[in-house]
Amino acid sequence: MSPKPMTRPGGRSARVQESVHAAVRELVGETGREALTVPLVAARAGVTPSTIYRRWGDLQELLSDVAVERLRPETDPVDLGSLRADLDAWAEQFLDEMASPPGRAYIRDALLGDPDGTNAGQCSAYAAEQIDAILSRATRRGEAVPETERVIDRVVAPMMYRILFRPGRLDAAYARELVTNALDRP
Amino acid sequence: MSPKPMTRPGGRSARVQESVHAAVRELVGETGREALTVPLVAARAGVTPSTIYRRWGDLQELLSDVAVERLRPETDPVDLGSLRADLDAWAEQFLDEMASPPGRAYIRDALLGDPDGTNAGQCSAYAAEQIDAILSRATRRGEAVPETERVIDRVVAPMMYRILFRPGRLDAAYARELVTNALDRP
Numbered sequence: 001m002s003p004k005p006m007t008r009p010g011g012r013s014a015r016v017q018e019s020v021h022a023a024v025r026e027l028v029g030e031t032g033r034e035a036l037t038v039p040l041v042a043a044r045a046g047v048t049p050s051t052i053y054r055r056w057g058d059l060q061e062l063l064s065d066v067a068v069e070r071l072r073p074e075t076d077p078v079d080l081g082s083l084r085a086d087l088d089a090w091a092e093q094f095l096d097e098m099a100s101p102p103g104r105a106y107i108r109d110a111l112l113g114d115p116d117g118t119n120a121g122q123c124s125a126y127a128a129e130q131i132d133a134i135l136s137r138a139t140r141r142g143e144a145v146p147e148t149e150r151v152i153d154r155v156v157a158p159m160m161y162r163i164l165f166r167p168g169r170l171d172a173a174y175a176r177e178l179v180t181n182a183l184d185r186p
Numbered sequence: 187m188s189p190k191p192m193t194r195p196g197g198r199s200a201r202v203q204e205s206v207h208a209a210v211r212e213l214v215g216e217t218g219r220e221a222l223t224v225p226l227v228a229a230r231a232g233v234t235p236s237t238i239y240r241r242w243g244d245l246q247e248l249l250s251d252v253a254v255e256r257l258r259p260e261t262d263p264v265d266l267g268s269l270r271a272d273l274d275a276w277a278e279q280f281l282d283e284m285a286s287p288p289g290r291a292y293i294r295d296a297l298l299g300d301p302d303g304t305n306a307g308q309c310s311a312y313a314a315e316q317i318d319a320i321l322s323r324a325t326r327r328g329e330a331v332p333e334t335e336r337v338i339d340r341v342v343a344p345m346m347y348r349i350l351f352r353p354g355r356l357d358a359a360y361a362r363e364l365v366t367n368a369l370d371r372p
Contacts, residue, residue: 108297111294111297111298111350112297112298117353120350120351120352121351121352121353123351124347124351124352149354152344152347152352153344153347153364154340154344154367156347157343157344157346157347157348158338158339158340158343158344160343160347160351161310161338161339161342161343161346161347162343164297164306164350165306165307165309165310165346166306166307166310166338167303167307168335178339181340181367
């Protein structure tokens, strides 16, 4: 179990994390994932390989941490004036991002180097936070809303399952059908 | 991309596969997964390490193939006389097996050593075949049935998503709630 700080540590520790993550992103962009090694990442980041092994355990755990950072949503869900419109837009964008080649690679990396499930749980927490934000906004508008866990089960889970296990139709109309199922039955 | 024969090949090839799979199962039982190496598996199976590398690429791909074999259902779904009862029983058993520590380890192994998604697709195909069998039986009884893909989205996907990404309530009542959602709306 390597330590995986979910709140960014301060000081030197934060600088090491940032430079190592940046080195991974640069090297993946330049040479691809297959050619990546801990010594290469260390040299680019200006740290020793043992710093990386001590903090992340191995390359897979480092890639998992980098992937979770990349899967962190960068903006609040867009406000389109109604629950239905907001959830449709969010689900379509989520599916678009997660089913893209980089999205699939990040999901895979996040799961692979994550023996205790911390990073997978963080990915799911990101989705839940975005859904919470949409539902809270709808509640403030006076709309009736389902529970967050229901939206996870009915919208997020089918999309992620199909991305990982069952290739097939993954388009905007599919995302909207899932939203219908989450909203129509209380 | 190592070759992954989904239909069992005959003759020597089949014997090699069977002895290598058996060696993995035995060694995992005796010493645990962490201590497993290709030379250890080869010695136990009575083949050369290069036979394993040639056929499976690396240990992760071999473990993925073994996991898919272990996830193959051994029996037809039980016939309890109605669609609702059959789906409830199947979903409860599926959740029980997949959420168990060995089930989780097999799902993880199946995904990890599976760069092209063949083995993940096979896991999903096993579930779809069992659901198909339940739905065909119900049709023969004259019951109205949902599409298989709807049952995948509404029953299988949420269970697998929670197992992989979102720890929480994973009990028989949860499985039955998911079946209700799959059956109540056509």
